[in-house]
Structure formats: structure tokens, C-alpha cells
Amino acid sequence: MRKLCDTLRTAMEKAGLQNGMTISFHHHLRNGDYVLNMVLETAAQMGLRDLTVNASSVFDCHAPLVDHIQNGVVTGLEANYISSAVGRAVSEGVLAKPVIFRSHGTRPSDILSGRSHIDVAFVAAPTSDPMGNCSGKYGPSACGSLGYAFADAQRADKVIVVTDNLVDYPLTDASITEDFVDFVVKVDAIGDPRGIVSGTTRMPKDPIALKIADYAAQAIDASGLLRDGFSFQTGAGGASLAVADYVKRMMLERKIQGSFALGGITGYMVDMLEAGCFKAIQDVQCFDLRAVQSIRENPNHMEITAAQYASPTAKSTAASNLDVVVLGATQIDTDFNVNVHTDSNGYIIGGSGGHTDVAEEAKLTVIVAPLSRARMSIVVDKVLTVSTPGKSVDLLVTQYGIAVNPARPELAEALKAARLPVKDIQELRQMAVAINGPAVPRLQLTDRVVGQVLGRDSRVQDVIYAVK
Amino acid sequence: MRRSMLFIPSNNPNMIVNGGVLGADSLIFDLEDAVSPDEKDAARDLLQHALEAVDFGKCEIIVRINGLDTPYWEEDLRAILPMKPDAVMPPKVCDAAYIQTLDEKLTELETEFSLEQGRTKIIALLETAVGVENAYAVAAASPRMAALFLGAEDLTADLRCQRTKEGGEIQYARGRVVCGARAAGIEAYDTPFTDVQDLEGLERDASYAKSLGFTGKACISPAHVSTVNRIFSPSQADIAYAKDVFAAIAEAKRQGKGAIALRGKMIDAPIVQRARLVLEAASEIEGVDYLA
Numbered sequence: 001m002r003k004l005c006d007t008l009r010t011a012m013e014k015a016g017l018q019n020g021m022t023i024s025f026h027h028h029l030r031n032g033d034y035v036l037n038m039v040l041e042t043a044a045q046m047g048l049r050d051l052t053v054n055a056s057s058v059f060d061c062h063a064p065l066v067d068h069i070q071n072g073v074v075t076g077l078e079a080n081y082i083s084s085a086v087g088r089a090v091s092e093g094v095l096a097k098p099v100i101f102r103s104h105g106t107r108p109s110d111i112l113s114g115r116s117h118i119d120v121a122f123v124a125a126p127t128s129d130p131m132g133n134c135s136g137k138y139g140p141s142a143c144g145s146l147g148y149a150f151a152d153a154q155r156a157d158k159v160i161v162v163t164d165n166l167v168d169y170p171l172t173d174a175s176i177t178e179d180f181v182d183f184v185v186k187v188d189a190i191g192d193p194r195g196i197v198s199g200t201t202r203m204p205k206d207p208i209a210l211k212i213a214d215y216a217a218q219a220i221d222a223s224g225l226l227r228d229g230f231s232f233q234t235g236a237g238g239a240s241l242a243v244a245d246y247v248k249r250m251m252l253e254r255k256i257q258g259s260f261a262l263g264g265i266t267g268y269m270v271d272m273l274e275a276g277c278f279k280a281i282q283d284v285q286c287f288d289l290r291a292v293q294s295i296r297e298n299p300n301h302m303e304i305t306a307a308q309y310a311s312p313t314a315k316s317t318a319a320s321n322l323d324v325v326v327l328g329a330t331q332i333d334t335d336f337n338v339n340v341h342t343d344s345n346g347y348i349i350g351g352s353g354g355h356t357d358v359a360e361e362a363k364l365t366v367i368v369a370p371l372s373r374a375r376m377s378i379v380v381d382k383v384l385t386v387s388t389p390g391k392s393v394d395l396l397v398t399q400y401g402i403a404v405n406p407a408r409p410e411l412a413e414a415l416k417a418a419r420l421p422v423k424d425i426q427e428l429r430q431m432a433v434a435i436n437g438p439a440v441p442r443l444q445l446t447d448r449v450v451g452q453v454l455g456r457d458s459r460v461q462d463v464i465y466a467v468k
Numbered sequence: 469m470r471r472s473m474l475f476i477p478s479n480n481p482n483m484i485v486n487g488g489v490l491g492a493d494s495l496i497f498d499l500e501d502a503v504s505p506d507e508k509d510a511a512r513d514l515l516q517h518a519l520e521a522v523d524f525g526k527c528e529i530i531v532r533i534n535g536l537d538t539p540y541w542e543e544d545l546r547a548i549l550p551m552k553p554d555a556v557m558p559p560k561v562c563d564a565a566y567i568q569t570l571d572e573k574l575t576e577l578e579t580e581f582s583l584e585q586g587r588t589k590i591i592a593l594l595e596t597a598v599g600v601e602n603a604y605a606v607a608a609a610s611p612r613m614a615a616l617f618l619g620a621e622d623l624t625a626d627l628r629c630q631r632t633k634e635g636g637e638i639q640y641a642r643g644r645v646v647c648g649a650r651a652a653g654i655e656a657y658d659t660p661f662t663d664v665q666d667l668e669g670l671e672r673d674a675s676y677a678k679s680l681g682f683t684g685k686a687c688i689s690p691a692h693v694s695t696v697n698r699i700f701s702p703s704q705a706d707i708a709y710a711k712d713v714f715a716a717i718a719e720a721k722r723q724g725k726g727a728i729a730l731r732g733k734m735i736d737a738p739i740v741q742r743a744r745l746v747l748e749a750a751s752e753i754e755g756v757d758y759l760a
Contacts, residue, residue, distance in 0.1 A: 205664075207483070207486070207490060207689070207690035207691065208486050208489075210690065210691060211486075211490060211491070214694075399486055400489055434523075435485060435522070
């Protein structure tokens with residue numbers, strides 16, 4: 001059986017791609033991805049129309065998607081995260097149908113249950129053999145884990161692997177295996193390595209981020225969860241990464257042997273693994289070259305699928321075993337609801353990713369955020385979009401103090417006993433207003449819905465309106 | 469309580485607005501070296517409004533003004549004094565006359581702005597060879613004098629020697645500044661440690677300064693504040709010993725004894741005074757009254 005096709009077009013024709021179908025993509029090549037644009041360009045040349053793109057995330061490198069929407073090649077979009085280039089066009093109403101936003105856990109849940117059907121999945125693979133055994137760990141475009149692509153490969157009607165590093169059969173250390181793959185295409189390049197992973201993830205020097213991180217680490221300690229067997233997830237953003245540094249110091253000083261680190265993985269988490277802070281890393285996505293090297297070389301650095309990471313319908317997940325997660329916020333309101341979808345002008349600038357999943361699952365969910373950014377209050381009366389419901393959030397840590405969700409009175413007591421600056425979230429809100437002044441309502445939204453944010457139960461949790 | 473004094477550039481709104489949450493006991497808003505000559509006006513305006521509008525919590529407010537040999541210092545004072553800073557910090561103080569000139573100007577402006585006479589204290593920055601040599605005269609030059617502060621970067625340039633992390637080149641200056649300040653009954657503050665990343669070096673440098681008698685240390689990075697605060701706070705052992713001193717005094721009084729011994733050593737007036745200072749500091753840091 002020959003799966004290898006000479007051109008992408010041939011593979012797409014053999015896969016039977018037709019008008020009105022749903023095609024899917026993973027985002028492991030992040031802002032360096034060529035494959036989504038390549039496929040849509042080919043679809044346009046083939047005269048295809050009315051396609052729905054289901055991508056785990058859409059980055060600014062995918063700006064040509066807007067043209068394909070405008071010329072009718074694409075009429076539907078589903079994603080867990082859409083950054084501002086495409087997000088702005090969506091907010092301005094470029095699509096007739098609302099975008100469907102899911103979380104990183106809900107997407108594979110819906111795909112595997114059949115609720116979200118995929119006709120043709122495109123798997124960008126940094127290395128593949130001619131039968132489709134493929135991996136993200138090797139090759140010039142190596143991205144590490146391929147965690148987000150598994151559900152697509154398992155349940156799509158047809159699966160096309162697109163690679164720029166074709167190796168002899170069999171690829172022995174494959175992530176997605178040939179039994180799921182229909183066609184393989186070799187192209188010159190699947191992405192720009194500079195956009196796929198950053199060279200190094202730097203620890204922030206901003207004193208405010210460090211102050212917030214210091215408080216957050218002390219709060220984690222005060223919660224009682226920082227003990228042998230500790231499991232931890234943190235983002236790659238400034239304050240989140242700094243929390244990891246403070247937690248690492250405490251773990252080493254007190255010889256605490258944690259269980260696992262989870263999530264999108266940076267070199268910093270690799271350092272913690274190698275320093276003995278954790279027995280394992282469960283990696284759904286690599287953020288930098290050090291993480292890619294580690295997942296390739298260290299058997300305790302495991303690749304996991306998005307479903308294994310955080311699917312709400314899986315029998316168990318890494319997220320459901322998680323003690324502490326540290327997350328960011330674009331806005332957080334006095335009910336602890338977090339917005340990571342829209343900016344203060346109502347434009348789409350992101351999405352849940354795994355935020356909603358791990359916030360709900362972890363024993364302790366810590367939101368780290370400055371009280372204001374560029375004179376915009378981060379703590380608001382009501383978030384513009386509910387990305388993660390307030391019931392999933394335990395702590396908000398700002399440089400001015402820590403607010404504890406009133407549903408966790410015992411946590412508030414533990415933090416007070418540790419002499420941490422516990423404040424009512426209303427008080428933080430008032431401080432933000434005192435510093436920045438009351439926001440002048442300039443936001444202008446229409447009543448047309450351009451986005452539906454699905455909750456972890458796959459029902460509509462909130463909607464995003466078009467900007468005037 | 470002034471263990472840590474954190475420099476904040478007066479032309480950086482983000483740093484200014486967050487100054488109160490960085491953990492420092494005192495904030496030194498800098499109008500001098502951190503601000504280029506063409507930004508002096510803007511920084512002065514920004515700082516004036518910030519001091520009026522921003523809540524800095526319990527932090528002591530110090531403003532480093534431009535030197536008396538520049539055209540800026542009088543305008544600095546005119547803009548800042550109505551905002552009632554706790555102290556001003558003049559740079560490159562060379563002798564008592566410098567302080568007396570500043571004192572007269574402060575008195576004049578306090579009258580003009582209907583402020584309490586003498587409310588504005590002075591923390592003199594000694595950063596030249598002549599300034600260090602005149603440490604005691606400067607410290608005793610005015611009732612406004614609250615502290616001497618050693619600035620080692622400019623000093624080593626004046627001494628024509630290399631500034632090192634070990635600090636052998638400022639050994640004499642450190643001793644002279646502490647001695648001059650203590651002789652005049654005021655506080656002494658040590659020069660900042662300038663390698664922001666080297667927290668171990670900071671720990672050694674600050675511990676050494678404390679051992680020489682400095683009250684606290686300036687910081688050029690918020691990352692240094694918690695280390696400096698910890699080192700210049702009384703240790704649990706210090707607090708326990710100070711409590712024992714007062715307990716022994718109370719017990720001796722109860723028994724009607726004159727001479728008091730603790731752990732085989734006589735308790736004399738300097739020991740009692742030191743124990744009192746330790747408990748006063750600990751009370752302020754921990755919010756508990758150890759002397760009650």
C-alpha cells in the first residue's frame with residue numbers, strides 16, 4: 001500500500017475533500033506553522049468552498065485565513081485559542097457563523113465522542129516515515145510533543161500527515177502511528193523554526209511580576225499542598241514562570257520530592273525535573289528548545305495526548321491528578337470569573353487553551369495578575385467574556401494582596417495564619433479604581449454574536465459580540 | 469524603622485505607582501542620577517502628582533534632590549516640599565556648611581508653605597572623600613539630620629580605586645560613616661549592592677554592613693529588598709536573648725538584688741539598651757508589643 005503522495009493537492013483529492021467539509025489542524029508549530037496556510041491555499045486552488053477549519057489554536061502566522069474567509073473558501077472556524085490577527089477580523093464580523101471556542105480538554109472530548117466531526121485531519125509532523133508513523137521530537141522543525149493531534153488522528157475520517165523530514169520505515173519512536181494515517185506528503189518546510197519554539201524562556205526581571213510570584217509561591221506553601229508528591233502546572237508567561245522559580249527554591253531547600261509537572265512545558269520545568277523536584281513531566285506541548293530536547297532524551301519526560309491531559313469525559317486525566325495550577329488573566333471580576341478571550345475593547349485576543357480545564361480540575365487554582373496593566377484595571381466588576389467560571393478559581397494574587405474565593409474559607413484562614421496579605425476581592429477592585437480612575441465606557445459592541453464559548457460540558461457558557 | 473531604602477527612578481510611572489508594595493521600609497524617589505537633565509521638569513511634575521495621589525502605605529518617603537552645585541535643587545524642593553516627604557536626600561554632601569545651606573532653604577520653604585518647622589528631615593549622602601572625612605561634622609550640622617548614607621560608587625571614583633564586591637576599598641569609609649553617625653546620635657545606611665542577580669553576594673555584603681553597625685542598606689533593585697530586610701531585622705535568637713534580659717531584670721527586682729547576671733555575664737546598661745532596641749525593632753516588624 002502506498003500512502004506517500006507527490007503533492008498536497010494529490011493527498012487532498014485522494015482524501016475526498018469536498019465543499020462543506022471540516023478540516024482540522026494542531027498548533028504545535030505555533031506561530032511558525034506553514035501547514036494551515038498551505039492547505040487552505042491548495043483548497044482555494046482546487047476551487048473548494050464552505051470549509052470549516054477546526055484548529056486547536058490559530059496564531060498570527062495564520063492571518064491569510066482571513067482572506068480565505070472573505071473569499072468563501074472557509075465559512076466556519078472552531079478553535080481553543082485565536083490570537084489577535086485573526087481574532088480582530090472575527091470580532092469585526094468577517095464570518096457569518098459564530099466561531100466555536102472550546103478548551104484544550106473539551107476539544108478532544110468532543111472529537112472522540114463524535115460530537116465534533118472531522119472529515120480530514122492534517123497532521124503537521126516534524127518527522128514521519130512513508131506510512132505515517134510520525135513524531136514531533138525529531139527533524140529541523142522539531143516541536144516536541146504532538147499531544148493536540150492525537151484525537152484528530154484517531155477519529156477523523158481521513159488523516160493526512162504533512163512532513164518536511166521523511167525517514168525510512170519504520171520510525172521507531174513514533175507518537176502517532178501508521179494505523180491512523182491515510183496519506184503522507186513531503187513538503188519543503190512545515191514551519192519556521194524561529195516561530196515554532198523560542199530559543200530560551202527567560203525569567204522575568206519586572207519587580208511587580210516578581211512580587212506577585214513571591215506572594216503566589218508563599219500562598220501555595222500556606223495551602224499545605226507543597227509536600228512530597230506535589231504536582232504542578234504553570235504557564236510560560238512572566239509572573240507564572242517566576243512562581244515556578246520560587247516554588248523550585250522552596251522544594252530544593254526542603255528536599256520536597258514532587259510527583260509531576262504538567263502542561264505546556266518550558267525549559268524551566270525541565271530544570272525542575274532534572275534538579276529532582278519532580279519524578280516526571282507530562283507534556284502536551286513544548287514551548288522551547290530545551291523542552292524539545294528533554295522530551296526526546298529523558299524517559300521521565302512523557303508525551304501525553306490532549307485527552308489524557310484534560311478531557312472532561314476521560315476516565316481520568318493528568319489534570320484531575322493536579323494539585324496546583326498557576327494561570328494568568330486578561331480580566332478577572334469580583335465573582336472570580338476569568339476572561340482570557342477578549343481585550344477591554346471587546347476584540348478576540350486569545351482563548352481558554354487549557355485554562356478552563358486545569359482551573360476546574362486542580363486542587364488549588366491560582367490566578368496571578370497585576371492589579372492593572374497600562375492603566376487598565378485587571379480586576380473588574382464583570383468580565384467581558386467568561387472563559388473560566390469563578391467557581392474554578394481559588395486565589396487571585398496581585399502585587400497589592402491576595403483575594404481568596406469566599407467558597408474557600410479554610411484557605412483564607414491558612415493564608416492569614418501565614419501572615420500573607422489577604423484582601424477581599426472588592427477591596428482589590430476599589431484599589432484598582434483608585435489607582436487608574438474609573439474606566440470610561442468606550443466599548444462599543446453590537447448584538448451580533450461572533451463567538452460561542454463552550455464550557456467543559458460542551459454547552460454554551462458565554463458569547464462574544466461583534467465590535468462596532 | 470528603616471532597614472531597606474529602595475531607589476525608585478522618578479521618571480518611571482510604573483515603578484512609582486507600585487513603590488508601596490515592594491516591601492521596602494523607605495522609598496527614595498530619585499530626581500538626581502536616574503533622571504537626565506532634559507527630563508528633570510517632567511520627573512519633578514510626575515513625582516509631585518504621585519506623592520499627592522498614590523498611597524504608599526507605611527513606606528517612609530525620601531526624595532533624592534539634585535546637588536546644591538546644580539541649578540535644579542531649589543526647584544526640586546519647591547515642587548516636593550508641599551507633598552510633605554519625610555526626608556530629603558542631598559547628594560555629594562561635603563561638609564557642615566552644605567547641610568546648613570539646605571537647612572536654611574528648607575526652613576524658608578516650610579514657612580512659605582505653612583508646614584511645621586523642621587518636619588523635613590535630611591539624610592546626607594556621603595560619596596566623596598571629603599564628605600566621608602567630614603562625616604561627624606555633617607551628622608551634627610543640623611537637628612534635621614536623621615542619617616548618613618554612604619554612596620560607594622561615586623566615592624571609589626573619587627578615591628581612584630576599583631569598586632569590588634568584597635568592598636575592601638570602602639572599609640575605612642564604612643567605619644568612618646558609622647562612627648560619625650553614631651557620635652551624633654543618628655542612623656547610618658550602607659551603600660547598595662549593585663549586582664542585581666547575585667543574591668548570595670548581597671547576603672554577604674549586607675551581613676558585613678550590619679556587623680559594622682549600619683542600621684540598614686539601600687537597594688537599587690526590588691529583588692534585594694527582602695534579603696536586606698531579613699538581615700537587618702533582629703533574629704529570633706536576638707529577640708529571645710533580649711526578652712531574657714528583661715525577664716532577668718524583673719526577677720532581680722522581685723528578689724531585691726542589685727547586680728543582675730544572665731548566662732554568667734553581668735547585665736549592664738549597654739546590654740539593656742541593645743535589648744531594648746532589638747525588642748522595639750521586633751515589635752515594629754511583627755506588629756506585637758514585646759516591651760509591654
